[in-house]
Amino acid sequence: MIPAVTREDLKIIGYNLGKICYVTGAVLFLPIIVAVIYSEFDTIPYFLIGSAIAFILGCLISHFLYTKKEMELKHAVCMAALAWLLAPILASVPILLSNATASGLDACFESVSGFTGTGLTLTLDIDHLSHSINFLRHFLQFFGDGIGIIVVSLSILGKTEMSSVLAFKGETKDMGMRPSIVRTSRMIIKIAVTFLIIGTILFTVAGIKAGLDPGTAVFDGLNHSMTGYATGGFSTHSQNLLYYHSVWVEVAAIVVMVIGAINFNLHYVVLGGRRREILKNIEVRVLLFMLLTFGLLVSANLLFTNFYTSGEALFRKCVFHVISAQTTTGFQTVSPSHFMLLWPVFSMVLLSAAMVIGGSANSTSGGIKMLRVGVLLKSFWGDVKRALLPKTAVVRGSFHNIEDTPLTDTVIKGAAMITISYLILFSVGTAITAAHGYGLEDSMFETSSALGNVGLSCGITSPSMPAMLKVTYMFLMWAGKLEIMAVFVLFGFVILCLRKGIKK
């Protein structure tokens, strides 16, 4: 029997959420530096208001819900699920005050899309957006998805090892790189910052080559590096990367997107000298296989429909978008309405499949994840072998992800559970979108983009879309980021509160 929820349970969750408020408050201070650099003094009060609200809330929660008790797994998972709602709401304050969006709901949507590293946007007139608000949008992706709110909270405010380990699991980032969880968090930040610097240099050089002035190239480079590594996909321009009309910018984006879609643990061991690990890793193998298969199929489809006829066009439009979809980034060089009105259904379905599958586990990308797909494929192949071999034969499976891991029933069950949950949510999201009058393939495309935290859009996501759809996509982005299970645990916790009440 599941025990009833106690006041202490709520205090433990609330107290830890207070820390998230502090960190979010600190994050909202950063764009003030950008506002000062670009003399956008009128935007400074927006960030001060947002930051002050976050700090006030954090102080009050931490004080009135103060507890010395350690988190258990249920607290950690509920806390992580709520943190991914609370932080975006707080961060939406400056976006709303700056009139960057048409309404409070749109500001929340933008913020959820930012934190979850999705990249679907409802911002009005991006080309005339202030540098500081633009920086905030991009930084939210880097901070929320590229590093992780809880990772940052642990590094700065890390209290105890036990609480930290559990909170880390709640945020779906597995430990294992370093013996200490706080050291692991710091290592994740170090890896992220290293790739941020490399990405900024790549984008800046490509931007200058594309014809930008150095100042704009650095600003755009920093922002795109943040969203590229976070596999987020926000851009400083309404045309997204099409603004640059440059193959070099697109190549820089491909490098950063692929880096972002690779497991943190793999980055760690490769940076530590085990370079051969790249080709042995099951996730890298599945990623390469998927990119090759989807890339070839989409290119062939668009070539035979005479849409893109040159090799360069097939690379820049087909391969680029397959990589953008598979890594769940969402950088786009095709107009959204071209996806909806002109691209063949087959290519749209393939891109949707790539978005649902997603990148590596423990990376910044979303989707079902390569590891689970690899495990399910291996298990499927094992069953085929079992059927073909004599009864007495024993088939043992294993996969290589940093180390050799046996393919046990528990591992297969875990992968299957998440995959089925994803597919159920995908079907529900598609049905809701289609019920609003959109075509099936467009509904599948936009739903997989929201659920997989991708950000590619076929034009459904716009400020004028129905409020019901905005709420649905916000839920999908949130559930997708938390890999669904945390959402079910939170719902279970709430139902438990309602059915059995809160005990002292």
Add this chain to the structure above:
Amino acid sequence: MRRKVCFLAIILLLFMIPPVSAESGKELVENSVHFDNKVVTLRGEVVGVLTRGDSAWVNVLDNEVAIGVWCRANDAKKVSVIGDYTHIGDTVEVVGTFHFACTEHGGDLDIHAENFTVLASGKVVERAPDLLTVLLSAVLVALAIFIIFWLRRLREEKSKIVPWPMSWT
């Protein structure tokens, strides 16, 4: 007399309505196949200029949709103000061939300009801080500082430990 006034008013109104020959950016993007390889006219605000040797890309924003215009670098040099947060960019009129998947430029949607005219110069947009927002921010920051110190005092009195700001110091 009334009829004459009405007639004159209609004539005046007709003169005030701008010519409708230009296609909007949204129209071009949404009906790309129809306009492909046809000469179109696009009017809009310049939001980006990227010079590439003797040629340049000028991104022109019209009706919430920006389109890249491939033109001569000398034409791009005519642009004096590029639209951003503190500027409204020059308004330009471009007459050129529209491609929904340009073979010369890696499948990009673009217009190859034959005629590039600056219709109106851009201007600076003054962005003064809103007094009410400034006041609200000052009050909230003061309140946040007060609450931090008040809770710290309470904590000292009750010997409770609040993790912030002590854990950061």
